[in-house]
Amino acid sequence: MNDLSSDSLSLDSQLCFKLYAASRAVIRGYKPMLEQLGLTYPQYLVMLVLWEWHDTAPAQPTVKALGERLLLDSGTLTPLLKRLEQMALVQRCRSALDEREVHLSLSPVGVALRAEVLPIRTRLLCDSGVDLIHLDALRDGLDRLLARLGAL
DSSP: OOOOOGGGGSGGGOHHHHHHHHHHHHHHHHHHHHHHHTOOHHHHHHHHHHHHHHHSOOSOOBHHHHHHHHTOOHHHHHHHHHHHHHTTSEEEEEOSSOTTOEEEEEOHHHHHHHHHHHHHHHHHHHHHTOOHHHHHHHHHHHHHHHHHHHTO
């Protein structure tokens, strides 16, 4: 006897589908804001980390560290970083101690872009009409889920 009900296999009961659909909706919401800045969503994520690092630099601001922070591999990051460098937002340089390491920093243009993001992002949150307390609770729950799944 199978103890899974047919309802447990319905699309709407799948957490993975809800996460996927929510992620796509959020990215779609960000798209107009990011187009104003000339960024894609993955490029925006890279910039968020580099803005964090600009305020509080890690010991090694490398492509590897960025990949660990964003849960992305270097094959995905390299084209993103090359494009951001072409846009004069990011600077990449090889480590003098280990040429395999590529260190990252923001250019002055990349630093200045942060000031443009803040008001647009605030408007996005306000226009969405979503309760910020609910969003904080959801983010915290997702942090716990990611931590549990990362432990597998």
